[in-house]
Amino acid sequence: MKILDNYIDQLLEKSTPQAPVWNIEKIKSGGKSTWNYIDGCMIKAVIELYHITGNKKYLEFADSFINYFVNEDGSIQSYDPKEYNLDNVNAGKTLFDLYKLTGREKYRKAIDTVYSQLKGQPRTSTGNFWHKMIYPNQIWMDGLYMAQPFYMQYEVEYNNKANCRDSYEQFLHVYDLMRDTRNGLYYHAYDDSREAFWCDPVTGLSDNFWLRALGWYAMALVDTMEVMPEEMAEEKARLGAVYKELIDAMLPYQDQESGMWYQVVNRGRIQPNYLETSGSAIFAYAIMKSVRLGYLDERYFAFGRKAFDGICEKYLSEENGELQLGGICLVAGLGNKEMREGTFDYYMREPVVKNEAKGVAPLILAYIEIMMREKAER
Structure with missing residues (x-):
């Protein structure tokens, strides 16, 4: 996949x-660069590239x-835990590896800074x-990926496993509250108070099954x-059983071609629903990684690989002499009443961009899983 190597180098350069x-969101807003989950996703992938290549x-x-x-005292520019x-927890995942790899004490202190948010996070x-x-x-599926892997890792490495069960139980509540028992898919968000304009007043759930939200949840697990x-x-x-149920629910919806x-x-x-890159790449990664870790049977790997190949092909x-990755939904959420009401039309309205x-x-993480498999087979 020389083309993907070149693409990664192009972006980093x-x-x-x-x-x-x-970070197309920042570019479009014209805002100053900040500590954010988007860059966190990318830097985590870059660190994993180092682990697999040694480069x-x-x-x-x-x-x-x-x-x-x-900063040297462990505070983080533009980040206020309070x-x-x-979303702001996600970039904190990079700190665990960077502390171990570089020995910079400020990264260890910054881990505590991010953790301080979770200690006070409302529930x-x-x-x-x-x-x-x-x-x-409100619980959003996105939030499980942003916070729970960091939370569990912190508890295991730095807090004597004191709150591991708390993290685990948050997943179980989501399973009980947000999963549609008819098709096994999960709604994008849930309002415990039933007060948000976008939620069903009886169930508290939003209206649709958004691909990337389901992907965030799969990666979180x-x-x-x-x-x-x-x-x-x-x-x-x-x-693991909850995760397998999710993947088994997603596979009937995988585009055959x-x-x-x-x-x-x-x-x-x-119409105008479309095959979307980010959520598909997330599932490609999650499926292939979970086969490697033994959470899914070997036969599932082909489904993840097919998604990866399909994204690259499509x-x-x-x-103009530069590589581009298209088909990426820029952002989707539930909030502003005029703009983000969670209908099918809403998810179609959000911009589709390149290179986000x-x-x-x-997609890089999925590529790494393919490299790891090839390495193991040598």
Whole structure:
């Protein structure tokens, strides 16, 4: 996959912490670069590239990028833990590896800075973290990926496993509250208070099955299970069963020709629904990784590989001498009443862009899984 190697190099060569070319949200807003989950996704993928290739240019890039934001006392530029926004936890995952790889004490202190947010994060009546302070009583699928792998890893490595069960139980509540028992898919969000304009007043659920939200949840399960302590074998098996149910629910919706999934998963035949890159790449990664870790049988690997190949064939192309990855939904959420009401039409309205990290990073992670498999087979 020389083309993908070249594409990754192209993105890194053009990016600095102040102006990463993959953060299309920031570029469109014209805002100053900040500590954010989008860059966190990309830098995590770059660190994983270092692990698989041993090429120091990846470690140097990741270290330089995160170093720019982290102060010597462990505080983080542009990040306020008391905003209580789960998205801001995601970039904290990079700190575990960077601390071990570089020995920079400020990364260890910054891990505690990020953890301080989770200690104060408001919770729903079930004990789940609110997605954001500005969205009271709401659980979004996105938030499980943003926070839970970090939370579990912190507990295992730095807090004597004190709150591992809390993280585990938050997944179980989501299984009970947000899964549609008819098709096994999960709704994008849930309002514990039933007050949000977008939610069903009886169930508290939003209206649709958004692909990337389901993908965030799949990655959250795989990445959290990976760092769970050995003594939680029974709980890990339970999450493994929840995860397998999710993948088995997604496979009937996988496009037979491309191996990808649609932006609104169960409405593939309705125009203008489209095969979406970021969510498809996330599932490609999650499926292939979970086969490697033994959470899924060997036969599932082909489904993940098919999605990866389909994305590259459909959306990775060359324009004006530069590689481009298209088909990426820029952003989708539930909030502003005029703009983000969670209908099918809403998910179709959001911009589709190229080279955005929410699509690029999981495609790199899926590529790494293919490299790891090839390495193991040599």
